[in-house]
Amino acid sequence: MLVAGLLNGSEVFVTLLLFLTFITYQLLKDYVHKWRELKPVPGISPTYPFLGNALNFKSNGRDFFCQVVGYTKEFWNSPLFKLWIGPVPFLILYHADTIETVLSNPVHMDKAYAYKFLHPWLGTGLLTSTGDKWRHRRKLLTPTFHFSILTEFLEVMNEQGEVLIEKLEKQAGKGPFNCFNHITLCALDIICETAMGKKIYAQSNHDSEYVRSVYRMSDIITRRQRMPWYWPDFVYNYFGEGREHNRSLKILHSFTESVINERTEYITYVESDSESDQGTRKRRAFLDMLLKTTDEDGKKLTHKDIQEEVDTFMFEGHDTTAAAMNWAIHLLGSHPEVQKKAQQELFEVFGESERPINTEDLKKLRYLECVIKESLRLFPSVPFFARTICEDTQISGYKVPKGANVIIITYALHRDPRFFPDPEEFRPERFLPENCVGRHPYAYIPFSAGLRNCIGQRFAIMEEKVILASILRYFNIVACQKREELRPLGELVLRPEQGIWVTLERRKH
Numbered sequence: 001m002l003v004a005g006l007l008n009g010s011e012v013f014v015t016l017l018l019f020l021t022f023i024t025y026q027l028l029k030d031y032v033h034k035w036r037e038l039k040p041v042p043g044i045s046p047t048y049p050f051l052g053n054a055l056n057f058k059s060n061g062r063d064f065f066c067q068v069v070g071y072t073k074e075f076w077n078s079p080l081f082k083l084w085i086g087p088v089p090f091l092i093l094y095h096a097d098t099i100e101t102v103l104s105n106p107v108h109m110d111k112a113y114a115y116k117f118l119h120p121w122l123g124t125g126l127l128t129s130t131g132d133k134w135r136h137r138r139k140l141l142t143p144t145f146h147f148s149i150l151t152e153f154l155e156v157m158n159e160q161g162e163v164l165i166e167k168l169e170k171q172a173g174k175g176p177f178n179c180f181n182h183i184t185l186c187a188l189d190i191i192c193e194t195a196m197g198k199k200i201y202a203q204s205n206h207d208s209e210y211v212r213s214v215y216r217m218s219d220i221i222t223r224r225q226r227m228p229w230y231w232p233d234f235v236y237n238y239f240g241e242g243r244e245h246n247r248s249l250k251i252l253h254s255f256t257e258s259v260i261n262e263r264t265e266y267i268t269y270v271e272s273d274s275e276s277d278q279g280t281r282k283r284r285a286f287l288d289m290l291l292k293t294t295d296e297d298g299k300k301l302t303h304k305d306i307q308e309e310v311d312t313f314m315f316e317g318h319d320t321t322a323a324a325m326n327w328a329i330h331l332l333g334s335h336p337e338v339q340k341k342a343q344q345e346l347f348e349v350f351g352e353s354e355r356p357i358n359t360e361d362l363k364k365l366r367y368l369e370c371v372i373k374e375s376l377r378l379f380p381s382v383p384f385f386a387r388t389i390c391e392d393t394q395i396s397g398y399k400v401p402k403g404a405n406v407i408i409i410t411y412a413l414h415r416d417p418r419f420f421p422d423p424e425e426f427r428p429e430r431f432l433p434e435n436c437v438g439r440h441p442y443a444y445i446p447f448s449a450g451l452r453n454c455i456g457q458r459f460a461i462m463e464e465k466v467i468l469a470s471i472l473r474y475f476n477i478v479a480c481q482k483r484e485e486l487r488p489l490g491e492l493v494l495r496p497e498q499g500i501w502v503t504l505e506r507r508k509h
């Protein structure tokens with residue numbers, strides 16, 4: 001503005017033109033540099049300047065994901081290949097050793113561009129932050145996932161599992177139904193209560209505004225990620241779903257904000273009232289620990305910091321687990337011999353008793369754990385994720401320039417026949433300890449690996465065990481879909497296009 005005031009019209013125009021030329025020149029230089037450096041990396045053809053391979057891509061999300069998985073088969077004998085999405089190069093990785101090169105190197109910790117669209121919702125919480133902020137937060141948050149708190153969460157999981165069983169009870173013996181939403185709402189109830197200490201009763205009341213907004217927001221964001229023309233904010237605001245996006249955002253943020261305020265008041269109240277009786281004490285939630293945590297200098301997190309983390313847990317912590325449980329239910333329902341074995345194990349632990357599951361039980365459910373792991377191998381809830389290469393590097397002898405994006409396709413990695421013979425077969429025994437000996441440590445990474453792996457993985461496995469065990473104790477599952485009918489939608493979270501259709505038979509009366 002100031003500059004414009006000192007210049008007349010034509011000077012402004014010339015300055016602007018020079019500026020634009022400069023920017024274009026810089027971008028072009030950068031583009032040509034990357035193009036040259038990446039020339040030796042195998043890629044698909046035809047690749048056009050600026051458009052890249054965009055003309056070859058399927059336009060909808062599911063087909064695009066299938067297409068990329070198809071390319072990994074085509075390029076199986078090469079350590080990696082490249083795709084140009086418009087002017088941006090992506091290196092696709094699907095072999096254990098190349099993935100290890102990237103994930104085990106603490107330099108490449110930053111998230112790729114596509115995560116930017118999560119920022120308005122999640123701020124820069126643990127999932128989306130980079131550099132020192134991420135390191136600081138990770139250090140602060142790691143203790144909040146300590147075993148002792150997970151034990152308290154077990155109560156919540158048992159309770160919500162019971163609510164789920166009551167709902168499924170109504171479907172039992174009545175023919176095929178889609179269990180996807182039942183499971184998802186259960187996962188949502190669990191994460192709300194453990195992360196925020198707030199019951200939202202999603203399972204009994206699906207019409208919560210907050211719940212609806214969580215779904216709308218995930219939808220809105222994945223749509224934008226797929227449509228590069230909506231990437232610039234002004235295009236998105238004027239021509240895209242900007243309004244819709246902001247409306248959902250407001251609902252999401254005011255909900256978590258009010259929960260945080262409520263909880264803060266509650267904690268101050270309890271602390272000032274030392275007489276408060278233990279019996280009525282509320283259970284702890286992640287939020288309580290965040291409110292109390294201090295760093296080395298004794299500084300507390302601000303409410304805004306806390307909100308970022310709570311929103312992050314809400315986003316990362318329920319869709320992923322819900323999808324994983326749903327895939328496991330399908331697989332159990334289509335492999336009766338596996339299901340019997342898991343039920344036999346449950347019988348050995350619980351007998352005829354209907355008591356809730358405790359931590360000792362969890363340790364004994366070893367076969368069920370193999371079932372969960374094998375399901376996550378075939379259907380990893382996070383089917384791919386991305387990183388930015390933060391300094392020039394070598395991957396299997398190929399030079400990769402700083403700033404390149406890497407996409408790790410877990411879904412393809414987990415189907416490597418060298419580590420998992422007959423990869424499409426569902427065989428939980430693959431994960432018995434004796435069968436894991438000598439397997440490449442990066443051959444199986446549903447929770448990512450290295451410093452930036454999933455902080456919630458023990459929580460997730462625990463939740464899956466509790467919910468699946470509850471279902472298997474009461475019902476026999478029969479899957480009503482064939483594998484080919486499932487058609488995985490590869491968006492942020494891997495989901496079956498038409499849900500999971502099963503019939504349930506009651507085992508007890």
Ligand code: HEM
Nearest residue numbers: 126127316317320321324381382385447448454455456460
């Ligand atoms: C089956 C369930 C789950 C799967 C498959 C899963 C998978 C993953 C993966 C692959 C990443 C790395 C993402 C990336 O690098 O872009 C990740 C990160 C993360 N996950 Fe999970 N996750 C699950 C459940 C959970 C739960 C229950 C929580 C929280 C309660 C959680 C919280 C997080 C957070 C905060 C990060 C970011 C960690 C960081 O960058 O330091 N996840 N998860």
Ligand SMILES: *[C@@H]1O[C@H](CO)[C@@H](O)[C@H](O)[C@H]1NC(C)=O
Nearest residue numbers: 236237238241242243244246
């Ligand atoms: C959405 O909110 C952002 C940030 O507050 C604002 O810049 C943008 O103009 C809003 N978009 C629309 C379409 O209202």
